[in-house]
Amino acid sequence: MNRRLWLSVGAFIALLVCALSVYLYFKAIPYPAEIDHGPSPEAQANPYLAAEHFLRKQSLTVSHANSLDILPTLEPHQRSLLLLGDRSNMSPRQVDQVLNWTRAGGRLLFVAEALWDEKTGQSNDLLLDRVQLHQSLSKDLKEPPPDPVDDPYPKLTKLYLENEEAPAYVGFDTAFHLDDPKNLAQAWANSGKATHMMQLTHGLGSITVVTDADLWKTPAIDQYDNAWLLWYLTADTAVTLLFNTDHDSLLTLLWRYFPQALVALIALIVFGFWHVGVRNGPLLEPATKARRQLQEHLRASADFMLRHNGQHSLLQALQQDILRRVRHRHPGFEQLGVAEQWLVLARLTGQPTRAISQAMSPRPKQRLPSAEFSRQVAHLQTLRNAL
Template sequence: MNRRAWPVMLGALIAVLLGTLSVWLYLKATPYPVEIDHGPSPQAQANPYLAAEHFLRKQGLNVNHADSLDILPSLEPHRHSLLLLGDRYNMTPRQIDQVMNWARAGGRLLFVAQSLWDEKTGQSNDRLLDRVQLHQFLSKDLKEPPPDNESDPYPNLTKLYLENEDAPAYASFDPAFHLEDPKNLAQAWANSGKATHMMQLNHGLGSIIVVTDADLWKTPAIDQYDNAWLLWYLTADTSVTLLYDTEHDSLWTLLLRNFPQALVALLALIGLGLWHAGVRHGPMQQPVPTARRQLQEHLRASADFMLRRSGQHSLLQGLQQDILRRVRRRHPGYDQLGVAEQWRVLSRLTGQPTLAISQAMGPRPKQRLSSAEFSRQVAHLQTLRNAL
């Protein structure tokens, strides 16, 4: 057989084998469906009430969500439900007034009690809850649990009883919290085996609903028990606006989360700039030896300091006062003499002309003297003082 035919035959044999293997695998393989769970979508991760929104829309309700109470003036209260499901610790008294007035005008307000009642201070950290005069406590702190708890088959579930219904609706509110109505203002409520978890109050033309928590309407708890039905029941026949994310990350937090390397580089650049600006330029100047300082330098420095601190007029006045003290000792009764007579006495004692004495001892103008004039005045006064 020709050597050139061997590669062709070998290739054909390999092709036949691969074809046979493919047919066998096709006949033996059994297709079956597989569901791969990729976890929640980004929208579901960002919105814990996304499933609740979809459910309410399927019931025919118009549902929107907001990030702040700034949208309140644009919400028509009539046939509208506002659900405050997020943190409200930054809520101002003015915003509380706006929300209460909105409900009074016909809106349906639902919010979550966020703080426990403090018996000592007579208030809680939830201003909106205090405004509706409801108190929240821990269920374990209740003094007298409701009777007949032993006959309740679901003590941890909240029961809502409706007219013409034989069995209640069940909701999975957190049983650790309890709402109390000390003023008997509530028109409806729902209880678990030990506590009350939902209360409804009439407020003007509208109503206010207070719940102990809203986790039962988050994903995936909303499909348990009658949680979804309860949310629809509380918002039925209204448009719904959900407010649950009022806390937004600051710019610094977003930069740190998304650009940490850039921030580190920026900080390093700032540090290098500060270090460069703080470096000394040129050699350090050595301190002047103390032996070089003479008495004349100290006197000159003291005179410069007094001139800067007290001014020319203070120094001249000091010399004049010294002259007057000396002449009083030499001539008793000097102060009782007139000015002209005083100058004549000074002229006689010092041997200086009266004109020079009047120029030296007379009142000085307030304007600053030139250096030459100041030196001349000091020389005249020193001459008079030395002569006394």
């Protein structure tokens, strides 16, 4: 009976699952869905990737470089060089190379990177100073007179072209302003208050200076006429974009975002090496519990006195001991002259007076060589033992 009950329950569950599956099959409606995984690694590594694709669609040849080392390989004729990366390390020699390349017929576009300093008469941008243009902050400019024609887009930069009724609108950063104190520019583009692009001829080529290039990066290039302006400035040329796409190393990123963990790891590694490291010498054996001999104590006492009192005190102590002994054997010794004392010592010890004179004469306090000190001690001990 039990077995039949379990079989019935199993059959009922199987039937219920089949019925539910059929119901879901007829009721479920498939539909397409797009999952946005964000920008590709290539787009993340290259902020101007969309600009490169756009220019290629306009039938232009586009290449990318990380440094000015490629400049000697670029033919200036019908070539545009866009310096879009950091130029803070640009040397005067490189500035000369770029301007000579432009003078030979190349089109140069670069971003102004530093503000003009009135006190020093220069900026930190060597290339900008060489083309004699100045960059300042728009907020430092005087307010322009009121425009009789109402500007509907005062924060957009307008570029007017010949034979065109309406200007092109581009999205430069309006925080910066370009100034042309020598009136060298042949074309420019302004927002409601400041100038953000200037063009001037240079030999057979041309130079375009802009306040920023963010309008040609991936998030902004499809806004306003930003993409059109890039094509307009590079039309009918091969384009080389120069900017550095090198990224921070893993160690740099770890130090930036996890400094505490990195310090703890380094400390753990140092402690591990210290723990397993080889010692500088063999381990000292434990001192024996047996009593030391009298000779060892005497040697230790002598070493202690030599270190703390010096050689002079030891030699003087021996000399005083010799004089004490000779006074005991020869009454009235201290009343004799020095020469007579040495004669008495020679008679009592059997040593020549010259040797006694050398041993008993006062010693200078400067340190003696080890051999000389040992010789003096041995000589004095011989005299003392003979008394």
